[in-house]
Amino acid sequence: MKLDVTELVAGYDGRKVLNGLSVAIPPGKLTVIIGPNASGKSTLLRTMARLLKPRGGAVLLDGQPLHELPPRLVAQRLGVLPQAPLVPEGISVLDLVSRGRQPYQRWWRQWSADDETVVRQALSDADVADLADRPIEELSGGQRQRVWIAMALAQQTETLLLDEPTTFLDLAHQVDVLALMRRLQRGGRTIVAVLHDLNQAARFADHIIAMRDGEVVATGAPSNVVTADLVRQVFGLECVVVPCPVSGAPLVVPTGKE
């Protein structure tokens, strides 16, 4: 499945954040969007996830404008994990993940054996099967994030968009979530995530989209994109880029503000 953004204009309440942005998401890859605060990376992801309506241009899903397709059908192809969603009180992990089947259900036909199988699989893929009966509000931040991902997996979409999935998590849980994203991509999905940590982006992404002031500054493989020049240009930060001792991916070491 192909996701393309053409001439996209988007923003909030009269403030345009993106003004004619075009970018393509490579299918079957793990793409990470990076950029400083207010660079428009979340706006881009939210518009791609149709949480935000474009003011101009379009997001194309296999060539069709996403915002003109029936939402239920889009939800069968495109899953989204919003940033820090509100946790509903008093429901179990299993109950929440089951709601990921919503796009396949109707009020007169609510639950099938098929749904059951998919939900069990989603729980085990996201590594939360043993938490199934626990109330969500009792879980740690890292566990919750995996539960939300499980819910998105139960949607059985080829593409999954995640808005800052590692924010508010400690380092070990950040790595858990990143590794889970990597496993899902290996399983054949297209993954797009907004991340804050450059080094994690360089280490886990197949493809990087670097943004500044609502525009795409560079796209490509981490080894081509993550350079000292680019970090200066995008973040205004002086740094040295060395190969990571574990993976060989570019490792950004800041030297100071210019």
Add this chain to the structure above:
Amino acid sequence: MTWRLLPIAAVLAAAIVASVSLGDVSVPPLEVLRSLFFGGTDYDVVVRELRLPRTILAAVAGAAFGLGGALIQAVTRNPLASPDVIGVTQGAGLAATIALTTGAFAVAPAALAGGLLAAAVVFGFGSRAGFTARRFVLAGVAVAFALRAGIEVVLTSAEVIDAQRAQIWLIGSLNGRGLEEATAIGIVLLAAAVPLAWAAWALRISSLDDDVARGLGVRPVARRYGLAALGALLAASATAQVGAVDFVALVAPQVAQRIAKTERPPLVMSALLGATLVVLADLAGRRLLAPTQLPAGVLTAAIGAPYLIYLLLRRRRA
């Protein structure tokens, strides 16, 4: 979930039997059942013609209040957003007061229209920012106060006798009412059966974050409108027939949610508890100071509030 309904259905059945059995002439409960199911007893007139219609009215009105409250509370995720707090009841009250003091319209249709109109105004204000709970409740409370002021104006400028009749309507009483009113509410409940089945399913997603709901292919704001409008219709229809019986729509869903231990007020249990509360309130109103009759609306809060407070305290301790 389903098994939790059984004890409440049993309490409702017991309340109905008690309501039919107790009165100036007391009928033994077994005779009540015999008369209800087989007939031909000495008590047929008292049971079937005098007390049963009024009890049925109490039950269907209570069920409609419970459902209306459960829907609006669930949609706004706010226990205060209940039709008797956000202006539906007050809208019906103002229209009914005008109807009763001027005699220009029939009371029930006017009250129904007034309740729905007030709901439309509140939804209009509340929707500016996508129908968020806080805005909605604030707009509703403001509209309710404005309408209450309107009621006072009409009452003070009316003839004393008309004003007195309106006062009783505003408290909500089942005195002298029966099958005709029960049928009017019953028709609305029946017509709402399919929308309610949809609502029970749709509410699952309404308790999630809007962004999450959109990700699941749902239009959360449009859905909230539909669910809240259904709730307002049910509450306004019941108010139109029995008057402004307070507190049922607020308390029944809250008690149901605490008994069922669910994330939102459960619909069926809210209906059963609403029915039980109004039947008991009407019974108590008839018997407590007999032969003086207290309107049911005086006692719904007196019965419902302590029970809700008890549940709140018990939860804190647990």
